Amino acid sequence: MGKEIRIVVIEDDQIIREGYSILIGQTEGYTVVNAYDSFDNAAKSICEDNPDVILLDIELPGTNGIEAIPRLKRMLPHAYILILTVYESEKNIFEALANGASGYLTKNTPAARIVDSIREVKDGGGPMSVNIARMVIKSFQRNQESPLSKRETQILEQIADGKSRSQIARDLFIDLETVRSHIKNIYLKLDVNSRADAIKAAKDNRLI
């Protein structure tokens, strides 16, 4: 048989924390080695717990879950961090993932799914609630109703890559003046008058 998966829970609500601990601990192959009510309390001894997977809440007293992620990563570089929270704000999700979380579950997730997700994350998967996944997928997609033409979008992309007009002209095999003309039209349509503002407008409206 394989080794037990060592789990630490960091969750401020006592009921939920103990609920998780009992629930997961009952499952064959899973051991909850410790449970804390805050990152600040966990920081002192979590290294000795040597967890494989950390279940982490976002809303915590003191250091919040988002800030805790990089610090946990430094303390336990090989541990996987699984966010388990009621929060579904885009900002939280993307910050948590960017900070090094390996999965993101909302608290309405059924117990069996949580247990599965712990296994999945250990096996190199990236468990997410479907509503979270929807937001993540949406972040890859562009605005369909872009005011820009294909060519203009293409040139705006190159501007966002930091290229100069002449570089863009060379890369697209068109004249420098044509690039200029396109950029003027882009500025007109986006109502801006600089590269930086155009890039900002484009990112805000998912045009690139």
Place this chain on the structure above:
Amino acid sequence: MGKEIRIVVIEDDQIIREGYSILIGQTEGYTVVNAYDSFDNAAKSICEDNPDVILLDIELPGTNGIEAIPRLKRMLPHAYILILTVYESEKNIFEALANGASGYLTKNTPAARIVDSIREVKDGGGPMSVNIARMVIKSFQRNQESPLSKRETQILEQIADGKSRSQIARDLFIDLETVRSHIKNIYLKLDVNSRADAIKAAKDNRLI
């Protein structure tokens, strides 16, 4: 009772195509209204099928799945597209999602999970196989072993936003010459000598 979910399958392998059709059609609430062996054949009549969800393979004769997505989106703006493929290359995944796919499953997915995913995507979820989700999550994360200091990373981000030195100086409340100095160090460390090359190096190595 709720309406039946109308499904179209586009898959070139006959065995798999018919397997899906039978399997999904058996499930209460799901109707496979049509199945095609290529997008090019589907294009002619898929509008009359009026599907809610399209199961789409990537590897198809003629127009491939990736290219088919935006065209399907134009023909059926309200249909959800669920990619169902053996391919797990990062390029395929990100292109498919960027083109408008709402989910991405690999073909080893159990039948029950496929049926669930159809329901999920209709309900506004974003079903993904866990291995796909892992790659998507990884795409949010930065390289930990960046050669750049915090300040340098911060300034490189602003450069990627298209800001000029003087804008950066104003935004960070530091002198123009300090910004210059940081940029010189960034160029040294990344072994480049222009904004465009620095941005490219940074994106390639996930420094920003």
Place this chain on the structure above:
DNA sequence: CGGCCAATCACCCTATTGGGGGGATTTTGA
């Protein structure tokens, strides 16, 4: 304690760039 690196600021130089005007022509798609 000495050395390293990050972060800050300084002044030299010049070619390139960017943005604001004013146009025109051809190609393409609905």
Place this chain on the structure above:
DNA sequence: TCAAAATCCCCCCAATAGGGTGATTGGCCG
């Protein structure tokens, strides 16, 4: 056939970018 898209052309000039060669102040680490 008619509008939008894509192409190219000229004027102007301030701002910018990048190269060189420095200095100074901290903090951190062995």
